[in-house]
Amino acid sequence: xxxxxxxxxxxxxxxxxxxxxxxxxxxxxxxxxxxxxxxxxxxxxxxxxxxxxxxxxxxxxxxxxxxxxxxxxxxxxxxxxxxxxxxxxxxxxxxxxxxxxxxxxxxxxxxxxxxxxxxxxxxxxxxxxxxxxxxxxxxxxxxxxxxxxxxxxxxxxxxxxxxxxxxxxxxxxxxxxxxxxxxxxxxxxxxxxxxxxxxxxxxxxxxxxxxxxxxxxxxxxxxxxxxxxxxxxxxxxxxxxxxxxxxxxxxxxxxxxxxxxxxxxxxxxxxxxxxxxxxxxxxxxxxxxxxxxxxxxxxxxxxxxxxxxxxxxxxxxxxxxxxxxxxxxxxxxxxxxxxxxxxxxxxxxxxxxxxxxxxxxxxxxxxxxxxxxxxxxxxxxxxxxxxxxxxxxxxxxxxxxxxxxxxxxxxxxxxxxxxxxxxxxxxxxxxxxxxxxxxxxxxxxxxxxxxxxxxxxxxxxxxxxxxxxxxxxxxxxxxxxxxxxxxxxxxxxxxxxxxxxxxxxxxxxxxxxxxxxxxxxxxxxxxxxxxxxxxxxxxxxxxxxx
Amino acid sequence: xxxxxxxxxxxxxxxxxxxxxxxxxxxxxxxxxxxxxxxxxxxxxxxxxxxxxxxxxxxxxxxxxxxxxxxxxxxxxxxxxxxxxxxxxxxxxxxxxxxxxxxxxxxxxxxxxxxxxxxxxxxxxxxxxxxxxxxxxxxxxxxxxxxxxxxxxxxxxxxxxxxxxxxxxxxxxxxxxxxxxxxxxxxxxxxxxxxxxxxxxxxxxxxxxxxxxxxxxxxxxxxxxxxxxxxxxxxxxxxxxxxxxxxxxxxxxxxxxxxxxxxxxxxxxxxxxxxxxxxxxxxxxxxxxxxxxxxxxxxxxxxxxxxxxxxxxxxxxxxxxxxxxxxxxxxx
Numbered sequence: 001x002x003x004x005x006x007x008x009x010x011x012x013x014x015x016x017x018x019x020x021x022x023x024x025x026x027x028x029x030x031x032x033x034x035x036x037x038x039x040x041x042x043x044x045x046x047x048x049x050x051x052x053x054x055x056x057x058x059x060x061x062x063x064x065x066x067x068x069x070x071x072x073x074x075x076x077x078x079x080x081x082x083x084x085x086x087x088x089x090x091x092x093x094x095x096x097x098x099x100x101x102x103x104x105x106x107x108x109x110x111x112x113x114x115x116x117x118x119x120x121x122x123x124x125x126x127x128x129x130x131x132x133x134x135x136x137x138x139x140x141x142x143x144x145x146x147x148x149x150x151x152x153x154x155x156x157x158x159x160x161x162x163x164x165x166x167x168x169x170x171x172x173x174x175x176x177x178x179x180x181x182x183x184x185x186x187x188x189x190x191x192x193x194x195x196x197x198x199x200x201x202x203x204x205x206x207x208x209x210x211x212x213x214x215x216x217x218x219x220x221x222x223x224x225x226x227x228x229x230x231x232x233x234x235x236x237x238x239x240x241x242x243x244x245x246x247x248x249x250x251x252x253x254x255x256x257x258x259x260x261x262x263x264x265x266x267x268x269x270x271x272x273x274x275x276x277x278x279x280x281x282x283x284x285x286x287x288x289x290x291x292x293x294x295x296x297x298x299x300x301x302x303x304x305x306x307x308x309x310x311x312x313x314x315x316x317x318x319x320x321x322x323x324x325x326x327x328x329x330x331x332x333x334x335x336x337x338x339x340x341x342x343x344x345x346x347x348x349x350x351x352x353x354x355x356x357x358x359x360x361x362x363x364x365x366x367x368x369x370x371x372x373x374x375x376x377x378x379x380x381x382x383x384x385x386x387x388x389x390x391x392x393x394x395x396x397x398x399x400x401x402x403x404x405x406x407x408x409x410x411x412x413x414x415x416x417x418x419x420x421x422x423x424x425x426x427x428x429x430x431x432x433x434x435x436x437x438x439x440x441x442x443x444x445x446x447x448x449x450x451x452x453x454x455x456x457x458x459x460x461x462x463x464x465x466x467x468x469x470x471x472x473x474x475x476x477x478x479x480x481x482x483x484x485x486x487x488x489x490x491x492x493x494x495x496x497x498x499x500x501x502x503x504x505x506x507x508x509x510x511x512x513x514x515x516x517x518x519x520x521x522x523x524x525x526x527x528x529x530x531x532x533x534x535x536x537x538x539x540x541x542x543x544x545x546x
Numbered sequence: 547x548x549x550x551x552x553x554x555x556x557x558x559x560x561x562x563x564x565x566x567x568x569x570x571x572x573x574x575x576x577x578x579x580x581x582x583x584x585x586x587x588x589x590x591x592x593x594x595x596x597x598x599x600x601x602x603x604x605x606x607x608x609x610x611x612x613x614x615x616x617x618x619x620x621x622x623x624x625x626x627x628x629x630x631x632x633x634x635x636x637x638x639x640x641x642x643x644x645x646x647x648x649x650x651x652x653x654x655x656x657x658x659x660x661x662x663x664x665x666x667x668x669x670x671x672x673x674x675x676x677x678x679x680x681x682x683x684x685x686x687x688x689x690x691x692x693x694x695x696x697x698x699x700x701x702x703x704x705x706x707x708x709x710x711x712x713x714x715x716x717x718x719x720x721x722x723x724x725x726x727x728x729x730x731x732x733x734x735x736x737x738x739x740x741x742x743x744x745x746x747x748x749x750x751x752x753x754x755x756x757x758x759x760x761x762x763x764x765x766x767x768x769x770x771x772x773x774x775x776x777x778x779x780x781x782x783x784x785x786x787x788x789x790x791x792x793x794x795x796x797x798x799x800x801x802x803x804x805x806x807x808x809x810x811x812x813x814x815x816x817x818x819x820x821x822x823x824x825x826x827x828x829x830x831x832x833x834x835x836x837x838x839x840x841x842x843x844x845x846x847x848x849x850x851x852x853x854x855x856x857x858x859x860x861x862x863x864x865x866x867x868x869x870x871x872x873x874x875x876x877x878x
Contacts, residue, residue, distance in 0.1 A: 369558045442629050445596050448616040449623035450643040450692045457617070460642070464633040 010362045010379055013355050017383065020418050024397025025242075025389055031400060032235015047236040053220075056237075060216040063131060064199035067138030071195050074139065074287040075146025076188070077280035083151040085277060086270040093288065094147075099530050100291055101144040102476065104483025105204025106500040107522040110507060111294035112137050112209055114301045114519060121297055131214055136290065137205040142195040143287055149194070153187035154180075172276050197248055201241070201390055203486040204500070208507065217241050218486070222392045226490075238393040249384055295526070302519035305512075313520035316513060330505060331495055334521050337502040341482055341525075344498055347417035348424060348481035349474050355421065356428030356473065357466075359383045363429075364436040380433065387426040391486025394419060399490050416498070419487040424477040431473040435466055475536030479529045499525045547571050548593070548696055548730065552602035555588050562588045564752045565602070570696075570745075575722055575729045577739035577760070580749035581775065586732045589749075590698050593730060594623045606695065622694035626701040628685035630673035636660070636684050637669035643692035659687040662721055679710045686718070690725055697722070699731040703738055715741040736776050740764065748772050767869050773803035778869060779844045780804055789839035791870065793817040794863035801871045804843070806832070808867035811847035815862035819845070821853045837861065 032044055047053060081087065082094045100108070114120055116128040127133045157180070165179045166172075181188070203218045210216070215223060217237050224234040273281070305312040317334040330337075363380035386394070398419055402408070439462060447457035485500040492501045499521060506518035548570040555563040563585040570576045578586045591597040593604055595616040604611045611619060622643070630639050637656050644652040660666050663683040673681055682702065689697055702718065703711045719742045722729055733739050739746055740760060747757040748768070756768035767773035770781040781803045782790055788798035793816040809817070811833070819835035822842065826832075831847040845861055853859050 440629065442625050443631065445594070445616070446623065446625060446629040447631075447642075448596075449594055449619075449621060449694075449698070450688065451617050451620070451646050452642075453617050454615075456646065460631055460634075464631075 007375065009358075013358045013362070013383070014379075016355060017385075017422075020398075020402075021386060021389075021394070021422055024401045025238075025393055026397075027401035028393050028397035029235050029239055029242075032232045032238070043232050044236040044239070047233040048240070050233075053233070053237070056215050056217060056220045057240075059131070059214060060200055060218075063135055063138065063214075063216065064196055064202075066135050067142060067199035067202075068192055068196045070135065070139045071142040071146050071199075072188070072192060074283050074290070075143040075191070076150060077283035078143065078287050079147045079151035079154055080280050081277065081284045082147060083155040084270055085273050085280075087273060090270075093284075095534060097147055097284075097287060097291060098144050099533055100141050101148060102479035102483060102529055102533055103141070104485065104500050104522075104525050104529060105141075105202070106208060106485050106503045107298070107483070107526045108137055108140055108294070109205050109208025110503060110518055110522045111298040112140070112205075113507075115294045115297035120301075122293075129209070129213065131210075134206055134209045134214060137209055138199045138202055140290055140294065141202070141205070142198055143290075145195050145198065146191045149191040150184060150187045153184055157183055193248055193251060197245060197387070201245065203390070203392060204483075204504075208504070218390050218392055221390055221396075222486075222489070225392070225396050234396070238390060241390055241393070245387075245389070246385070249381075249387065298519060298526070299523055302516065302523045305516055313513075313516035314524075316517045317520055317524070319517075330497075330502060332497065334499070334502055334517060334524075337497050337499045337521075338524060338528075340492075340496050341499040342528075344417050344420065345478045345481035347414065348420035348484075349477045351417060351421035352424040352428050352477040353470065353474055356383075356425055356432060356477075357470070359425075359429050360432035360436050361462075363433055364439075366441040380429070383429050384426050386422045391419075391423055391484070392490070394422065395487030395490030398487070411493070413496070416488055416491045417481070419491055420481040420484045421477070423484055423487060424480040427476050427480060428473040431469050431476065432466060435469045436462065439465055472536050475532050479532050479536075482525065482529050482532070547607055548728070549605050549608075550589070550593070550602065551605070553589065553592060553599055553604060554601035555585070555592050555597050556600040561600075561752055563592065566749075566754050568747055568754065568757065570728060570730060572728050573726055574745060575719075575727075575731060575743040576745045576747060577731045577733060577743035578747045578749055578754075579733060579736055579739045579775070582734055584749045585752040586734075586749050587700055590623070590700050590730065590732045593696075594621050594698055595619050596623075620692075620695040621698055622689035622692040622696075623698040623700065624685055624689045624702050627705050628673075628681045630681055630685055630688070632673055634673075635669065636665070636671050636673065636676070639673065639684055640669075640687045640691050642688060655691060656687075659691050660684075662690070662724070663687045664717070679706050679714060682706065682714065683717075686721065690721070690727065695728065697727050697729040699729055699733075701733055702731065704733065704735060711735075711738065712741075718742050748775065750775075765869065767803065769871075770801060770803060773869050777805065778803040779806040779808075782840060782843075786840045789817070789837070790843075790863060790868070793861070794865040794868060796865055796868075796870070799870045799872050803869040804863075805867040806844045807846050808864050809835070809837070809843055809845035809861045810864065811845065811851055811853065811859055812862035813860055815860040817861040817863060819843070819859055819861055821855050821857045821859055823855060824853055833859075835859065835861065 033039060033041055078097060082090060082097065087093070112133055113128065115122050116125065116133050117123055118128060120128075127136075161183070162175050162179050165175045170178065200216070201218050202216065203222070206214070206216045207219045207222065210219065217240070221234045221237050221241075224230045224237070302313050303309055303311070320330040320333055359379065363376050365376070398415060402415065443461045444457045447460050448454070452460060483500060484498075485504070488498050489501055489504065492498050497505070503518050503521050503525065506514045506521065548568075550566055550568040553563060553566045554561060566589060568576070568578075568589075578589060580586045588597060592599055595611065595614065599612070606619075631642070634642070637653075637660075640659055641652045641656045644655055649655070656669065657666070660668055663686055665680060665683050665687070668676070668680070668684070673684065676684065682705070686702070703714050706714060715738050722742070729743075731739070731743055743760055745758065746760045746763045747754050748763065749755065750771065755772055756763055764776060767776055767778070773781060781801060783801045787800065787802040790802050790804065791798055817837055817840070819837035819840075822834045822836055824831055824833050824847075826849065830849055831851060831853070833845040833847055833853060835843055835845050837843045847853055
C-alpha cells in the first residue's frame with residue numbers, strides 16, 4: 001500500500017526520466033541494433049572487432065587510469081594541505097583549486113592548447129596534440145573532484161583516533177597509514193571511481209586536445225555520428241560504455257556503503273604547517289601551477305592581438321568572426337550566444353532543481369518495510385544513470401527520438417535546457433540526498449503530532465536544513481549548464497548556439513581573429529562560471545559528487 | 547477515552563505488537579512498562595498514527611482513528627530526546643502548535659507554559675544552548691501547548707541523568723495533574739512509572755501481560771518474570787516458597803517473589819541463615835545469605851550491624867514485601 005503510494009509520488013520524475021532519458025538513449029542504441037528494420041546484433045559485434053575501435057578502447061582505458069592516478073597523487077596531498085593545515089591565503093587557494101570542477105571543458109581544452117601550442121609559452125615542450133596534454137587536461141579537472149570529496153571527509157574526520165595512535169607511539173607517517181587513510185578509504189574510493197568515470201567519459205577536453213588522432217570512446221561516438229554517420233558503430237560503443245559505467249557506479253555505491261566519515265560533522269581545527277608537510281606542499285604547488293598555468297596563458301592570449309596587448313579580441317565578440325571565403329565563422333555574434341547560454345542555464349537550473357528535489361525527498365523518506373526501502377534505493381540509483389551515460393549519446397538520442405509527434409521538440413527552446421538539466425541532475429541529487437537523509441525523521445513526526453500537516457512539517461523541519469544546499473545545487477546546475485558541451489553540441493540550433501558551441505566553432509575556423517575571439521569568449525565563459533562558483537563556495541555546503 | 551482493541555503491528559511481517567487491549571479514561575496517566583524491544587514504543591507510535599496497524603483498532607471516544615493522519619489526531623508526542631526544532635527559539639518552539647491553529651494570545655500562553663515547566667524567561671534562547679533537562683522541559687511545554695486530547699510520552703526522562711530524572715519525574719507528575727492531561731507514557735523504568743502514572747500496563751514480547759491500578763500491579767505481579775521486572779529481587783517456588791511464607795506467618799503457596807528488603811536481620815526472627823556475602827551501602831548493609839530450607843536469598847541489615855561471612859544469623863520476613871501466587875505460575 002505504502003509502496004504503491006510511494007511509486008505514485010515517484011511517477012512524475014520517473015515519467016520525465018523515461019521520456020527524456022530512457023527513450024532517447026534506447027532510441028539511439030536501437031538505431032544501431034536494427035538495420036533496415038531487422039534485428040542485427042552481429043553488426044554491432046563486428047564493430048567491436050575493428051582495429052580502430054580497439055585503439056580507442058585501449059586509449060580510453062589507459063588515459064583514464066593515468067588521469068585518475070595523477071589526480072589522486074596531486075589531489076590527496078592538496079586536500080591535506082587545504083583542509084587540515086592553516087596556510088596564508090588558504091581560502092583563495094582552495095577556491096582556485098576547486099574551481100576547475102565546473103569550468104567548461106571547452107575552455108579547458110582551449111587553455112591547454114594556448115599554453116602548449118607551438119607559439120605558446122610551453123610550445124618548446126612539443127606536447128601539443130599528445131596524450132600527455134590530454135592527461136594533463138583530465139588531471140586539471142579531476143584533481144578538484146578529489147580535493148572536494150576527500151577534503152570534505154578529511155576536514156570532518158574525528159581527530160581523536162589519530163591522537164590516540166600518536167599517544168601510543170605512532171610516527172606521523174604511521175598514523176597516516178594505519179588510522180587516517182583507512183578512515184578516509186570510503187571517500188578516496190568514491191573519489192577515485194568518480195574520477196575514473198569522468199576521465200573515461202571526458203568529451204570536451206579530449207575533442208579539443210586530441211582531435212582526430214587520439215579519440216576516446218566518447219569522442220569516437222561523436223565523430224562516428226556527426227562526421228562518419230556510422231550509427232551502428234556509435235550505438236555499439238554507447239552500449240559498451242553504458243554497461244561499463246553502470247558497473248562502475250554500482251561498485252562505487254558499494255564502496256560508499258561502508259561507514260561514510262563525511263557525515264560526522266566534527267570539524268577539526270587546522271594545524272600549522274610542519275616540516276613533514278613539505279611533500280604535500282610540493283604536490284599542492286605542482287597542482288596550483290597545473291591549474292593556474294593554462295588559465296594564465298588563456299587570459300594573456302586573449303589580451304594579445306598582432307603581437308601587442310589590446311582588447312580587440314573582446315571587442316570582436318560583438319561580431320560574427322572572421323570570414324573564410326564568403327562565410328563568416330558564426331551565424332550570430334558571441335554576445336548573443338552568451339545571452340542564450342544564460343537563458344538556457346536558468347531554465348536548466350529550475351528543471352534540475354525541481355526534479356532533483358523530488359527525487360531526493362522520495363529517496364530519503366523513512367521506509368517502513370524492506371520492499372519499500374528497496375524501491376527507494378533503486379529510485380535513488382536510477383537517477384544517477386545520466387551520470388553514466390555519455391552526454392553525446394543523450395544528445396544524439398534526443399535528436400532522433402524527440403523529433404516527431406507526439407513529442408516534436410526539435411525546434412523547442414526547451415530541448416537544450418532539458419538535456420542539460422538531466423546532465424546536472426546527479427549532482428543536484430547527490431548534494432540534497434545526504435542533507436535530507438541526515439534529518440531525524442522523528443523531528444517531522446514531532447511536528448505532525450503537534451498538528452502540522454506534512455507540507456507544514458516539511459516547511460518547519462526540512463526547509464531550514466535544505467535551503468542552503470538547494471541554493472548551492474542551483475549554482476552547480478547553473479555552472480554545469482553553462483559549460484555543457486556534449487549534448488548541447490547536437491541540440492543547439494545553429495541560430496541560437498550556446499557559448500561553448502560557439503567557442504568550439506571558432507577554434508574550428510582558420511584565422512587569427514577567430515582564434516583570438518575563442519580565447520576571449522573562453523575567458524568570458526570561465527569568468528561567468530567562476531563567479532557563480534565563488535558564490536556557491538561562500539555557502540559552505542559539502543558536496544558529494546556521485 | 548482512548549481504547550485499543552486487539553491492536554497488532556508488524557514490521558516486514560515480523561510481529562512487534564500482538565493483540566493488545568488497553569483502555570485509558572480521561573484525565574488519567576497510564577504507563578506502559580516493559581524491557582527494551584518489547585513493543586511498547588511501537589504501541590505509542592501506533593496510537594500517534596505513525597505506524598500502520600496490521601490488525602485491531604485504535605479509537606477515541608468510540609470513534610475509530612483508522613485513516614485519521616497523525617496531524618489531525620490531536621495527540622502530542624513527547625520524544626525521548628525532545629526533538630525541538632533547532633532553528634526556532636524556545637518561545638517559537640512552544641508556540642508552534644498554537645500558531646498552527648492561529649490561536650489568540652499565543653505569547654501569553656507560551657509564557658504561562660514556560661513558567662509551568664520552570665523555565666520562565668528562557669523564551670529567547672535557542673535549543674542548542676539548553677541542557678538536556680531544560681530541553682526536555684521545553685519539549686513538554688511545547689506538547690502541552692498543543693492542548694492535546696492525549697499526551698504521548700516516549701521514555702520522556704530516560705535520556706537524563708539519575709538525580710535530574712527523579713526530580714523531573716515528580717515535576718512531570720505535578721504538571722500533568724495541574725493540566726488535567728490524559729497521558730500515555732512508555733518507559734522501562736518502574737520507578738519512573740510509579741512516580742508519574744495512575745495505571746500501569748506491563749508488556750513483554752509484544753503482548754500486555756498485566757494491566758491495572760499501579761499499586762495493584764506492584765503488589766500482585768501477574769507472573770514471576772513481571773515481578774523481577776518490577777524490582778522484586780528473587781522468586782522462590784515450592785518448598786522454598788513455603789519456608790519463606792511460613793517465616794512471614796502466611797500459608798504455603800506455589801511461588802513467592804521477594805523484594806530485596808523483605809528479609810531483614812532480626813535476632814528474634816523465625817528464619818535461620820548463613821551469611822554468604824555482605825556489602826555496605828550508604829543506607830544499609832546488603833547481605834546475600836543461605837537461608838535454611840530456602841537457599842540463596844537477599845537480605846538487609848542496619849548499618850551498625852556487621853555480620854561477617856559464614857556467620858549464622860536470624861532473619862525476619864516482612865509479609866508486605868512479598869508477592870504470592872497460589873497456583874503454580876507460568877515458567878519463567
